[in-house]
Amino acid sequence: MAGHSQGGGGDENRGHNRPPLAAATEIINAGRDPDRFDGFVNVPVVRGSTVLSPTVADLEGHTGRYTYGRRGNPTLEGLETALAKAEGGAGVALTPSGLSAVGMALLAVLDAGDHLLMVDSVYSPSRRICTAQLRRLGIATTFYDPLIGAGIAGLFRENTKAVFMESPGSQSFEVQDVPAIVAAARGRGITTLLDNTWATPLFFRPHDFGVDVSIQAGTKYLGGHSDLNLGTISANAALWPRIKGAYGDLGMTVAPEDAFLAARGLRTMAVRLERHQQSALRVAQWLSARPEVLSVLHPALPEHPGHAIWKRDFKGSSGLFSIILKPVPKPAVDAFLDSLELFGLGYSWGGFESLALPFDCSTYRTATQWAPGGPAVRLHIGLEDPADLIADLERGLAKLA
Numbered sequence: 001m002a003g004h005s006q007g008g009g010g011d012e013n014r015g016h017n018r019p020p021l022a023a024a025t026e027i028i029n030a031g032r033d034p035d036r037f038d039g040f041v042n043v044p045v046v047r048g049s050t051v052l053s054p055t056v057a058d059l060e061g062h063t064g065r066y067t068y069g070r071r072g073n074p075t076l077e078g079l080e081t082a083l084a085k086a087e088g089g090a091g092v093a094l095t096p097s098g099l100s101a102v103g104m105a106l107l108a109v110l111d112a113g114d115h116l117l118m119v120d121s122v123y124s125p126s127r128r129i130c131t132a133q134l135r136r137l138g139i140a141t142t143f144y145d146p147l148i149g150a151g152i153a154g155l156f157r158e159n160t161k162a163v164f165m166e167s168p169g170s171q172s173f174e175v176q177d178v179p180a181i182v183a184a185a186r187g188r189g190i191t192t193l194l195d196n197t198w199a200t201p202l203f204f205r206p207h208d209f210g211v212d213v214s215i216q217a218g219t220k221y222l223g224g225h226s227d228l229n230l231g232t233i234s235a236n237a238a239l240w241p242r243i244k245g246a247y248g249d250l251g252m253t254v255a256p257e258d259a260f261l262a263a264r265g266l267r268t269m270a271v272r273l274e275r276h277q278q279s280a281l282r283v284a285q286w287l288s289a290r291p292e293v294l295s296v297l298h299p300a301l302p303e304h305p306g307h308a309i310w311k312r313d314f315k316g317s318s319g320l321f322s323i324i325l326k327p328v329p330k331p332a333v334d335a336f337l338d339s340l341e342l343f344g345l346g347y348s349w350g351g352f353e354s355l356a357l358p359f360d361c362s363t364y365r366t367a368t369q370w371a372p373g374g375p376a377v378r379l380h381i382g383l384e385d386p387a388d389l390i391a392d393l394e395r396g397l398a399k400l401a
């Protein structure tokens with residue numbers, strides 16, 4: 001893993017007097033170094049465990065830029081450097097999945113006897129990290145209402161060490177008041193972490209809001225093509241040594257092919273997200289006018305309860321949102337989803353293709369009630385022409401009757 005100042009984007013060395021570059025420009029150049037790789041535009045896939053040293057003195061003195069595959073690799077370093085730039089943090093660590101990034105970060109921050117505050121709308125597999133694994137280590141978790149805001153202070157205990165956020169929730173789309181939660185936690189020296197997979201650093205930069213640790217399931221928009229699992233952990237200067245230490249101690253690394261694919265995804269992420277955003281908004285607006293639909297859970301729609309906070313804090317919205325149908329029996333919902341031709345039925349999201357998924361948060365929530373008033377379906381709007389997606393949904397909704 002690479003600290004912010006390490007490694008070389010060609011960008012790093014030039015133009016100190018120019019105004020700051022747009023994020024969309026930075027992600028094109030950061031972490032690439034054509035001069036180092038005979039002019040090739042991309043950092044190549046470097047496979048390797050053993051790294052040879054010229055002399056015993058070099059071996060024992062660790063004088064080389066790399067010492068062992070798990071401890072540093074040019075392909076991984078290129079991606080880490082680019083992501084550190086995009087996140088505005090002190091360093092980035094890559095993990096084998098988004099879920100492992102959540103687990104690794106929590107393990108790095110928490111000690112036996114500590115108390116964790118975890119948002120009730122979190123990606124549901126992240127709950128078991130708390131209720132099964134952290135609990136086994138003597139770390140207690142309290143789940144909290146995503147809309148709690150500054151009220152989070154009322155849940156602080158003597159031993160509260162960390163607050164974990166995910167905004168918006170990736171099924172139910174509550175938007176958290178991140179600045180209010182960070183302000184409350186700061187005053188007590190409590191670490192803040194945020195799963196930022198929905199927005200990516202292009203639409204929300206957690207470190208700019210004082211969040212200590214920013215996590216992404218790189219599986220989603222970073223990869224962008226539904227062909228890899230990857231997690232990223234970005235930390236500010238205060239938390240980076242702790243993340244870096246735990247990462248090394250636990251022997252974490254990722255395959256160079258996966259890092260290569262993620263770096264390749266990063267170069268086009270701004271244009272892909274822009275298209276996801278526009279198409280998702282168009283489909284969401286169309287759905288909100290449909291008689292079969294009770295509500296559309298999309299933070300960029302003015303009627304969404306989290307819209308004001310979203311507008312205040314975010315630079316954009318991505319391709320994932322949910323709809324609540326007017327009450328119909330489950331077989332009707334299944335017939336609607338089964339009839340869709342352009343929306344695949346499957347987990348995950350963030351790829352080029354559209355997806356649909358029925359869901360029910362009431363089966364796992366503990367701090368809040370989930371009673372949306374009808375069957376819930378999550379949609380990922382891919383890069384297809386939105387008119388085709390709307391036509392597909394229109395044919396599908398007819399099956400509800």
Ligand SMILES: *Cc1c(COP(=O)(O)O)cnc(C)c1O
Nearest residue numbers: 097098099123170197217219229
């Ligand atoms: C998908 C997802 C994860 C987990 O990523 P994996 O690579 O599938 O482990 C974590 N958080 C959020 C918000 C996600 O959507």
